[in-house]
Amino acid sequence: MRSAQHCSQILLPALAMSVGWGFRGNYGHEAGAMVPGALVALAVCLTSHRPEWWQRSTLMAFLGAIGWSFGGQMSYGRVIGYTAGMGLPDVFYGYASLFLIGALWGGIGAGILALSVTLKRSELERFTVPLVFLWLFWLALDFSGLTSWLFELWNPYDVDWVAAGSAALVSLMLYRARSDFHAPCGLMLRLATGWLLGFFLLTLVLGLRMTPPRGDNWAGCVGVLLALIYELRQQQNRAALRWCGYGFLFGGLGFLLGDFVNMLGRAQWSIIGAWPVLQGLDYWKWMEQLFGLIMGAGIGWGAQTFARQQTTSGSDQGENGPPRPIIALAAPQEDAESRGMNFIGLIFLLIVLPWKNLHKNVFRWQEAGWVPDEFAGVSGMLWFLIVGILLSVAVGSAICQARRRQLALIPGSNLGRAQWLFLLILWMSLAGDFCGNLPRLESRAVFVVQISFWITGALCTMLVVRALETDQILPSDFWPAEDTRWSFKLWTSVVVALAVPLLCGVIGWLTIQSHGEPIPGSHQRFGASESAD
Template sequence: MRLGDQIARAGFVALAVGLGWGIRGDFGHNVGAMYPGAALGLALAFVSGQRSLFRWMPILAALSALAIGSGGTMSYGLLHGYAQADTFINYSYGFLTLFLQGSAWGTFGGALIGLMLERRPMRTSDWLGLGGSILIGGWLIGFLVVRGLGFQINPPRNNSSIVFMGAAIGQFIWLACNDRPTGLRGAFLGYVGFGLGMAGGRLLGNLANVMQGEFGFTINHWNVMEVSCGLIGGFIYTMGMVNRAYPDPPKEKNIDLASVFGIVFVLGLIPLWHRVTRIDPEETLSSWADQLSAAGVADPNAAASMTLRLLDGSCVLGFVGVALWLWIHFRGILRGAALPVLWLSGTMLLFQNLNALYFLLPPRDGYVNMHHVFWVLLALMVIYAAIARPSPSEVPEAAEGGPRFAWRRWIVGTLAAFAMIVALAGAINGEATMASANTRWPAWSWRDGPFPGRAPAP
């Protein structure tokens, strides 16, 4: 596979996951993170060009959605606040913990994709061993760090991210000790990809804060961070995974049944789950009507009611996608491999735009609306899918005579990239980023007024 082609394929996955992570920010928690998790599996399977991954696609997407979605229980707002400080001890701590938390977010989905693609299928005892190692690692590290050392990662918030970090360690130990090279590679790439994605995304969010102060525009720095996290994580993961040939699913009837469940879950239930758990009709209608009234819409209540009906319609659209994907999957139409990720992305973007009243609220002067950026990302995905015909890689796994994974190069590159992020933060962070920062040394929040020891701004 030529490097340019590999970069283009990784770029498509980056767009899909970046869009997913940006939209995820509007809904949060577990269900919000399921969408970018599913997008990772769908997009990787498409750009591989391999019929084997086309057959695996529903299962890869569903497992990746559940694994990455589980990270939605972690609290991370204060960690971003630390990384916006302008004192070295605070922002370096913020970026380190964001890297570790982003890693814990991405590694489980990355590992499950890799484990599905192993030459030696997982048995029930293997799954039990892996699950036990994850649980023991999470409990042990949580107990030692929180109970034993009394360390709180972001007080007064919860310490679930420490448990996830320990679970990631348990997963790595099991994969390394049980000769699962593809699963180990997937876990590592998910770890470094989304770790650098979270830390690098925060750096770009800080840069957005500085630039809007310098150039007189406004932008949602959280959206910048979230989109960048998905872009970086999806790109790095794909660069390390796409240039290999993977085996077909085992010829068992339960694979077909699992594929049906995966298709229904990914395209149908994920949008519906957002509607049921994240949209309260009474509260939402009231909020929408207030916003539309303030914007000068003639009949805000009617417009809000119509928006809710259209939002419900977007969930129906998801089940239309289920029917199309079932037809494409079981007919073996490889040319339709891009449809699931494009359909999910389009459905969720429509859902998010309706919820944000994107089509009804007037534009704001000097405001860079990230919803416009979301549509650009989707358009770029459509263009790539329309013109690209990814051919399958013929490079075997190392166990089959292929090249070994360049572990040393990847580890050194990751350390160098993280060091660069911290170094650049020293030049970027300042008053513009401190405006919404939190610090641990001393404990302080931007809501408390001027940073201790500084005079109030004139």
């Protein structure tokens, strides 16, 4: 039983983030990245076998979405082009850059997700007003045209400085407005300032550009990760730092190994070139799903370490003898009512997130000629807007009813609610992505990718519905998040620091051996010439 639990704790997060990352690849940017973030957070929650985590499922999904959204601003298309060349310096640079991008993505995501299971409920509830205010401020900037105007005024490096600068401004204003905003706005201000300092120092001062002429949001994300690590160290939140480390390592490995498979596929290496069934596939999409698979497995593995079996002197204990005692991360304190953050989390996950992503489907249908110019004197596009608003009102009404505990559709158990939320986000995303790709479904590559999405979604569903209330771990002892035993050993960090460059070099060399000439779409980072896109 214990081995099956261990397996599900890694398998479900891996599959959930894999299919979520495939979705992200079709919708892109921060909003697209929020879907795998929410799914992996819920997958970890469901397989934790901890009732106190089930109780925080909405919070975990919400913070998971926020955490993984940061990486959505980074561009990696041109970096992948570097790994398609023939020069080892270019290929090594490409893989090293991909590792950094994935590491930043996973490290920030896991670090912010960890706050949902290590902070007190009252501390998390204080984020409600600042987060809503910041989102409304960003919305006002976008709809007023100020965001575009500011970008036109100054944006030589194609970075999201307006979002970071406005976040710093709003956080500072709210920090000064009320004393109970000091903690949440202080964190938001440090993250925003970290982004601005990272971009300023790395790109403007040192002149470091990862993928010219593409954007340098990676530099801002370096600042965000360092600011987050500083904040967690100040809190002595060693459990969160541990999870952040797992996200950093496996996020980097996911991007590194995923692109290696992409290069082998595009080069038609060995059996890929010999087997007809492997021809004409969209290896870019398989690369993205492998990104998520490895990163999600790492997030699940990191969560699994928060419930460990004690080592004992008896070699047969736990096998032939009684089970070994379990030590777990201390349960977060529920010192306040779960109202504000749960409510805005559901609004965000079930209304805002679909709007941010699925509205792109309508434009795809319009380009394919599937949308009539008008019906009953109203344009076809406006009809979609009307339907979208009505659906949002319906979902919002259901959320309000659930908040008042007047919605019979919602299960009474925390586990049941977590299962419903996971399945809603999963299948809403998959159905939306499928509908968006209907005009392109005749393509063999698109068809196979969509089939893989639905197979992965079905596997996730089977794993989710198998979770039972009785499958709970029973720890004999708890370590608080501040316990030094959650910290990594020094030798672990040293080994990883030495192994990553070596791995980049080995994979770079193997990539070059897989093809005799640059793969179409390759780029040179070093040297005067560059192949076409």
